[in-house]
Amino acid sequence: MAEEKKEEKKIIVDEDWKKEAEREKEILAQQEEKEAKKEEKSRGPLPKGNFAALVSMLVTQALFALGLVQVEGQEKKTDLELAKYNIDMLETLQEKTKGNLTEEESKVLEHTLNEVRMAYVKAAG
Numbered sequence: 762m763a764e765e766k767k768e769e770k771k772i773i774v775d776e777d778w779k780k781e782a783e784r785e786k787e788i789l790a791q792q793e794e795k796e797a798k799k800e801e802k803s804r805g806p807l808p809k810g811n812f813a814a815l816v817s818m819l820v821t822q823a824l825f826a827l828g829l830v831q832v833e834g835q836e837k838k839t840d841l842e843l844a845k846y847n848i849d850m851l852e853t854l855q856e857k858t859k860g861n862l863t864e865e866e867s868k869v870l871e872h873t874l875n876e877v878r879m880a881y882v883k884a885a886g
Contacts (some may be wrong), residue, residue, distance in 0.1 A: 799864035812858075812866045816851065816873055823877050827884045844881055851877065 808814065824830040826844035830835045849873050863869065 783880055788840050812862070813869055815838060816854070816870055819847050819854070820873050820877050823851070824880065827880055829880060829884075839884060841881070844884070848874070848877055 821830060823844045825832075826840045826847060828839040831837050851870070855870050855874060858866075858870075
């Protein structure tokens with residue numbers, strides 16, 4: 762018994778398991794790609810950014826904070842501080858762009874700012 766047989770440990774790799782895991786990984790990647798394309802198609806292409814869109818975005822945020830724009834399924838909340846912040850951003854935009862806007866852009870900003878200020882006063886009062 763001087764010589765004992767040493768058993769070698771064998772590592773058995775299941776090639777089928779590897780292939781199945783790789784196939785599942787590919788399927789998930791394809792599904793994610795389809796979802797991304799579907800989401801992109803549902804919203805459509807985004808328009809080119811412009812001054813009116815920037816003003817509109819800030820106004821929408823202010824109106825949302827005033828509770829005048831609501832997300833479906835969520836309760837209506839008023840956050841006057843957030844609304845004031847967005848109005849202040851519009852005022853800053855007006856101040857910093859004075860003399861650099863077209864007549865139409867200037868009128869849009871002035872009119873929109875007046876409307877959102879009135880909405881704020883109404884909501885705060």
